[in-house]
Amino acid sequence: xxxxxxxxxxxxxxxxxxxxxxxxxxDIGFDTFEEIxxxxxxxxxxxxxxxxxxxxALNEYRExxxxxxxxxxxxxxxRYFSPAPAGV
Numbered sequence: 001x002x003x004x005x006x007x008x009x010x011x012x013x014x015x016x017x018x019x020x021x022x023x024x025x026x027d028i029g030f031d032t033f034e035e036i037x038x039x040x041x042x043x044x045x046x047x048x049x050x051x052x053x054x055x056x057a058l059n060e061y062r063e064x065x066x067x068x069x070x071x072x073x074x075x076x077x078x079r080y081f082s083p084a085p086a087g088v
Contacts, residue, residue: 002046003043004044004046004049004072005072006030006041006069006071007036007039007069007070007072008067008068009038011066012066012067017061017067021040021058021061022040022042024057024058024061025042028057029045029048030044042069
């Protein structure tokens, strides 16, 4: 299975803002998350990615706090990446 990677940068003092984004992304098919210093990486099976659905989901938070994401939608092959289920 192929995965896409998005890298989120969050500019906020509230830790729960990241949790809000991760929960929302999980609702639209992202199934693995990796915390990094500036935010987190999110992974979704390539065949489930929908950019309109992503933007719709994120719009709810754009006025609450500052964040951005970098689209790294190059295929990541499952032989290199074996995701754990969301919430693990």
